[in-house]
Amino acid sequence: SDPDLVARAMAAKLALGDRVFVLGHHYQRDEVIQFADVTGDSFKLAREAAARPDAEFIVFCGVHFMAESADILTTDAQKVILPDLAAGCSMADMAVLSQVETAWDLFEDLGIAGDVVPVTYMNSSADIKGFVGRNKGVVCTSSNAKRALDWAFEQGSKVFFLPDQHLGRNTAVLEMGYSLDDCVLYDPHKPHGGLAPEQLRNAKMILWRGHCSVHGRFTLPVVEEVRERVPGVNVLVHPECRHEVVTAADYVGSTEYIIKTVEAAPAGSAWAIGTELNLVRRLANAHPDKQIMFLDRTVCYCSTMNRIDLPHLVWALEELVAGRTPNQITVDPDTSAYARSALDQMLALP
Numbered sequence: 001s002d003p004d005l006v007a008r009a010m011a012a013k014l015a016l017g018d019r020v021f022v023l024g025h026h027y028q029r030d031e032v033i034q035f036a037d038v039t040g041d042s043f044k045l046a047r048e049a050a051a052r053p054d055a056e057f058i059v060f061c062g063v064h065f066m067a068e069s070a071d072i073l074t075t076d077a078q079k080v081i082l083p084d085l086a087a088g089c090s091m092a093d094m095a096v097l098s099q100v101e102t103a104w105d106l107f108e109d110l111g112i113a114g115d116v117v118p119v120t121y122m123n124s125s126a127d128i129k130g131f132v133g134r135n136k137g138v139v140c141t142s143s144n145a146k147r148a149l150d151w152a153f154e155q156g157s158k159v160f161f162l163p164d165q166h167l168g169r170n171t172a173v174l175e176m177g178y179s180l181d182d183c184v185l186y187d188p189h190k191p192h193g194g195l196a197p198e199q200l201r202n203a204k205m206i207l208w209r210g211h212c213s214v215h216g217r218f219t220l221p222v223v224e225e226v227r228e229r230v231p232g233v234n235v236l237v238h239p240e241c242r243h244e245v246v247t248a249a250d251y252v253g254s255t256e257y258i259i260k261t262v263e264a265a266p267a268g269s270a271w272a273i274g275t276e277l278n279l280v281r282r283l284a285n286a287h288p289d290k291q292i293m294f295l296d297r298t299v300c301y302c303s304t305m306n307r308i309d310l311p312h313l314v315w316a317l318e319e320l321v322a323g324r325t326p327n328q329i330t331v332d333p334d335t336s337a338y339a340r341s342a343l344d345q346m347l348a349l350p
């Protein structure tokens with residue numbers, strides 16, 4: 001990366017000292033991740049944000065829903081900064097509060113709302129987390145989805161899972177013994193979600209029709225192709241991948257799990273990894289003794305994660321040095337209180 005920008009970032013961090021804490025998600029660029037005080041998956045970063053009450057500024061190198069969650073979990077005095085406001089998430093955008101309320105109204109009309117526990121993936125807006133908190137549900141991430149669903153099925157007989165259909169289905173079917181027939185797909189763009197009342201009455205998992213535009217591109221043929229091309233290869237994927245891809249893989253887990261699995265692997269072993277490209281590249285560079293490859297060479301970066309680049313980070317840090325607060329992410333107090341109860345419920349999972 002540009003040596004002048006590197007020097008400016010270092011100088012700004014030095015000038016701010018303990019007043020600033022920089023969090024970096026594993027999908028961030030190398031040029032940004034080098035300035036993170038902590039790197040992690042979305043669960044670890046949420047915990048880290050909550051554990052830094054002394055930092056006046058949390059600079060979140062990640063995407064918007066993560067910065068919102070950090071704002072919810074930090075004190076009122078702390079300010080959360082997202083270096084580029086355009087760093088959103090297409091999956092989070094697939095669930096809008098009014099659509100989710102329409103679905104809930106339908107469950108009420110059918111007399112099943114009392115049996116349904118809402119569970120939302122971290123990758124959702126604060127509005128959706130607030131809705132889930134108001135209706136006594138829980139947030140989950142890719143590293144604790146099974147524990148969150150275990151808890152939810154102790155509270156009620158059905159789960160309404162937002163917004164990632166794949167994480168919901170993969171966890172219920174591959175980790176908890178539910179069948180594909182226990183799952184129905186609620187499409188917010190169709191009347192009644194495109195479902196008949198009987199389907200909703202019989203379902204265990206009501207999955208929202210959302211997905212990740214990056215992970216959704218990995219397919220079963222590429223898994224088969226890499227197994228043929230590289231005998232003995234280990235296929236390691238993120239649970240946001242499609243059900244048939246996760247079913248065909250050898251290992252599945254969050255970004256933090258992916259890193260730990262590769263670190264623990266023996267020298268000489270081969271790994272085809274189905275997740276975002278910045279992370280796979282970094283793993284390949286860090287482990288030259290292992291054969292690490294991208295599961296599908298045509299799948300590219302998460303374009304919104306990549307929005308946070310070194311120029312944006314330098315700009316944000318220098319603004320803070322100058323006494324201004326750029327790109328602060330705030331969640332309104334009412335939404336924040338309900339979202340917080342759903343996040344606290346997650347943090348309290350056994």
Ligand code: 13P
Binds near residue numbers: 254
């Ligand atoms: P995790 O970091 O929880 O594995 O999530 C991946 C992701 O898609 C974040 O946007």
Ligand code: SF4
Binds near residue numbers: 090303
């Ligand atoms: Fe959203 Fe997928 Fe990008 Fe994660 S990788 S931020 S889920 S679009």
